[in-house]
Amino acid sequence: MEKFSSLRLGRRHLIGAAIALPFTASLARAGDPSLTFDELYGKFGVLGLEFSGRVKMLAGKEISMKGFMAPPLKAEAQFFVLTEVPMSLCPFCSSDADWPDNIVVVYLGEKQTFVQPSQTIEVRGILEYGSWQDPETGFVSLLRIRQAEYSSV
Amino acid sequence: MTATKNGGFSMRMLLAAFAATTILAGAAQAASIYPLDRATILAGSPFDFKVELSKQVKPEDVKITVNGQDYKTVLGGEAQFVELEKGKEDKALGSALLLRGLKISAPGAYKVEIAAGDETKSVTWNVYDTAAQPKAKNIIFLLGDGLSVAHRTAARIMSKGMTEGKANGRLNMDDLDHMAFIGTSATNAVATDSANTMSAFMTGHKTAVNAIGVYADRTPSSLDDPRVETFGEAVRRLTKKSIGIVATSEVEDATPAAVVAHTRNRSDKADVVGMLLDVKPEVLLGGGSAYFLGKEVAGSKRKDNQDYIKLFQDAGYKLATDKNELGANASAEGNLLGLFHTGNMDVTLDREFLKKGTVDKFPNQPGLVDMTKVALDRLSKNPEGFFLMVEGSSIDKMSHPLDWDRAVVDTIEFDKAIGVAREFQKTHPDTLIVVTGDHTHGVSIIGTVDDEKPGTEMREKVGTYAEAGFPNYKDENGDGYPDKIDVSRRLFLSANNGPDHYETFRPKLEGPFVPAIQNEKKEYIANEQYKDVPGAVFVQGNLPKSSESGVHAVDDVVLQSAGPGAEGFHGYMEQSDVYRVLADTFALGAKQTN
Numbered sequence: 001m002e003k004f005s006s007l008r009l010g011r012r013h014l015i016g017a018a019i020a021l022p023f024t025a026s027l028a029r030a031g032d033p034s035l036t037f038d039e040l041y042g043k044f045g046v047l048g049l050e051f052s053g054r055v056k057m058l059a060g061k062e063i064s065m066k067g068f069m070a071p072p073l074k075a076e077a078q079f080f081v082l083t084e085v086p087m088s089l090c091p092f093c094s095s096d097a098d099w100p101d102n103i104v105v106v107y108l109g110e111k112q113t114f115v116q117p118s119q120t121i122e123v124r125g126i127l128e129y130g131s132w133q134d135p136e137t138g139f140v141s142l143l144r145i146r147q148a149e150y151s152s153v
Numbered sequence: 154m155t156a157t158k159n160g161g162f163s164m165r166m167l168l169a170a171f172a173a174t175t176i177l178a179g180a181a182q183a184a185s186i187y188p189l190d191r192a193t194i195l196a197g198s199p200f201d202f203k204v205e206l207s208k209q210v211k212p213e214d215v216k217i218t219v220n221g222q223d224y225k226t227v228l229g230g231e232a233q234f235v236e237l238e239k240g241k242e243d244k245a246l247g248s249a250l251l252l253r254g255l256k257i258s259a260p261g262a263y264k265v266e267i268a269a270g271d272e273t274k275s276v277t278w279n280v281y282d283t284a285a286q287p288k289a290k291n292i293i294f295l296l297g298d299g300l301s302v303a304h305r306t307a308a309r310i311m312s313k314g315m316t317e318g319k320a321n322g323r324l325n326m327d328d329l330d331h332m333a334f335i336g337t338s339a340t341n342a343v344a345t346d347s348a349n350t351m352s353a354f355m356t357g358h359k360t361a362v363n364a365i366g367v368y369a370d371r372t373p374s375s376l377d378d379p380r381v382e383t384f385g386e387a388v389r390r391l392t393k394k395s396i397g398i399v400a401t402s403e404v405e406d407a408t409p410a411a412v413v414a415h416t417r418n419r420s421d422k423a424d425v426v427g428m429l430l431d432v433k434p435e436v437l438l439g440g441g442s443a444y445f446l447g448k449e450v451a452g453s454k455r456k457d458n459q460d461y462i463k464l465f466q467d468a469g470y471k472l473a474t475d476k477n478e479l480g481a482n483a484s485a486e487g488n489l490l491g492l493f494h495t496g497n498m499d500v501t502l503d504r505e506f507l508k509k510g511t512v513d514k515f516p517n518q519p520g521l522v523d524m525t526k527v528a529l530d531r532l533s534k535n536p537e538g539f540f541l542m543v544e545g546s547s548i549d550k551m552s553h554p555l556d557w558d559r560a561v562v563d564t565i566e567f568d569k570a571i572g573v574a575r576e577f578q579k580t581h582p583d584t585l586i587v588v589t590g591d592h593t594h595g596v597s598i599i600g601t602v603d604d605e606k607p608g609t610e611m612r613e614k615v616g617t618y619a620e621a622g623f624p625n626y627k628d629e630n631g632d633g634y635p636d637k638i639d640v641s642r643r644l645f646l647s648a649n650n651g652p653d654h655y656e657t658f659r660p661k662l663e664g665p666f667v668p669a670i671q672n673e674k675k676e677y678i679a680n681e682q683y684k685d686v687p688g689a690v691f692v693q694g695n696l697p698k699s700s701e702s703g704v705h706a707v708d709d710v711v712l713q714s715a716g717p718g719a720e721g722f723h724g725y726m727e728q729s730d731v732y733r734v735l736a737d738t739f740a741l742g743a744k745q746t747n
Contacts, residue, residue, distance in 0.1 A: 044452075044514035044515065045452075046442040046475070046492050046493060046515070047442065047446065047474065048446055048450040048452045049451040049452035049495075051451060068670075070670075085682070086667065086682060087670060100496070100511075101496075113673075114672075114673030115673075116673075116678075117670040117671055117672055117673075117678075118678075118680065118681040130451075131450075131451065133456065138456070140453075140456060142451050142452075
């Protein structure tokens with residue numbers, strides 16, 4: 001199992017890679033590797049989570065993932081949150097802090113209309129992992145799909 | 154003068170005139186003074202004094218007197234003058250005066266009058282002292298978050314059973330011999346939340362919804378509001394007693410936070426961790442490790458790189474992260490930090506029985522009983538005594554999503570923690586036990602659901618009046634919990650408010666209920682995951698569509714107590730009055746001789 005120190009290094013490389021990616025990204029094709037919510041973390045613990053080997057392997061690659069769409073907390077946000085089950089938040093949610101760990105933040109390549117939250121969707125795009133704060137909203141995410149598009153399934 | 158001629162009439166006229174002034178003053182955006190009118194203040198307890206004027210004035214135009222004297226003489230300091238406070242988008246709010254950390258040691262009424270140009274305002278505070286000698290050495294304050302009458306009745310029936318209308322056994326909370334009804338409303342609304350309610354218990358001052366350990370001022374920052382002293386801080390200031398905080402929620406959540414913290418906004422959880430470290434409770438157990446981890450660590454919910462695990466360890470804390478480590482550290486030297494989940498700990502039904510929720514990810518979480526035992530073992534080693542706060546956090550967290558089975562099973566666990574406290578009290582009679590909710594929920598038991606009733610429509614299986622009969626829960630292994638909750642004739646608890654949702658008439662065995670989910674218009678709609686449960690019926694919500702769950706009720710909570718000092722609880726009391734009984738029990742307002 002990788003130690004946190006090496007994980008940090010890996011993440012820095014990844015963020016560098018992610019900045020370059022938008023220029024090289026192309027739309028995902030059918031047959032891209034798929035990722036499930038059960039496969040996100042290799043280890044859960046009070047002192048931190050560890051991304052799974054599969055997430056590390058697929059990082060920077062085009063993937064597909066099924067889930068449910070939760071609207072972002074702020075209307076102007078350029079992303080939405082992909083959840084394993086249709087989700088509502090606690091009564092006092094005022095920040096990203098109240099989301100569970102197993103969410104994926106989706107940045108769309110182009111605007112798409114929102115679908116009903118009970119509708120299963122499949123998102124395709126480029127997987128990215130590591131702590132990252134959305135500059136506009138301050139929303140901190142651990143996993144993202146960028147240059148994404150989605151469709152109802 | 155008419156007043157001497159007919160006192161009765163003139164009093165009525167006076168009241169009418171007073172009411173009219175109040176309304177007019179409200180409309181004209183009058184000045185605000187914190188602490189508010191009718192505040193009750195423990196003698197010697199530090200608090201911040203703030204005056205907010207609705208206009209910009211010069212400092213020489215402001216006159217403040219206390220009981221007719223210049224305020225500086227009575228309050229012992231000069232307030233900082235803020236020429237212009239600004240709101241959101243730099244909106245001009247007016248001038249302000251702020252004096253932090255003042256103390257009043259002599260009990261009595263303090264009338265504070267301010268005049269600034271054409272603005273005037275006056276408030277009266279009541280400063281009180283306490284008995285000179287403590288009544289008890291220890292206080293165990295057990296709070297069931299959201300604990301309502303329906304929860305305890307359901308817990309009694311589910312846990313003990315009922316025959317021919319008489320309970321087959323009693324809960325531990327049933328035998329506390331003093332009680333009071335507690336009014337829970339906030340300073341800014343008749344409705345209330347776990348922040349302002351616990352803050353009132355823990356400071357003696359009521360405050361606004363979402364606020365902890367402060368009065369809610371008008372400026373946007375949530376960390377600059379006028380502070381009042383918390384019970385944790387008062388215990389630190391005046392005694393050598395130990396402090397323990399135990400919760401099944403995140404330890405930064407409103408209830409545990411309010412023992413020590415100061416913020417206008419309960420969601421400042423990353424800041425609350427720092428406030429916990431400032432006060433350094435000897436025992437701190439619960440969930441919420443995500444706010445202790447620097448942001449680079451996956452799972453962190455901080456926005457900085459502070460490693461609070463290390464900061465607590467550097468401050469002499471032993472760390473426990475699961476049930477085994479909690480047991481192993483039960484009698485270790487030093488302080489104890491136990492964090493058993495990144496977020497809220499799983500509820501009893503999932504943790505101990507169904508293994509749903511996040512139990513697969515955090516399989517070895519202790520329960521409230523384990524945590525309470527360890528806390529008492531450690532705290533009772535201090536010959537000076539202790540204050541322990543124990544919260545059954547998830548009674549509320551499961552009542553919001555209308556998951557009544559989970560809320561009631563957590564109430565049973567909470568009652569078992571009360572049992573641990575009562576056992577401790579038998580060998581340590583110098584201990585005051587207080588058991589209370591912080592606010593209520595809009596829920597009642599209205600009968601049973603009986604699967605054996607004819608037909609397929611679940612609604613027709615609801616039994617009311619004589620048709621309800623008695624539920625058939627069994628506890629054959631004698632652990633105090635029903636052997637299963639999905640028995641054929643079970644209690645039917647029903648909310649009087651909620652979002653659109655599907656009522657399934659069945660326990661949610663697959664995991665906590667999610668009644669409503671949000672659509673793209675930010676409206677909550679019924680979660681269709683439950684639509685196809687056989688017999689489920691659509692229930693139209695009666696709350697705004699922005700509400701995702703059931704809400705707190707404004708009904709009084711029932712407080713019960715036993716032990717030295719418990720006689721202070723009786724009749725109707727404001728939540729802030731509870732603090733005074735706690736302070737009196739420890740003699741925190743006794744005249745200081747040194």
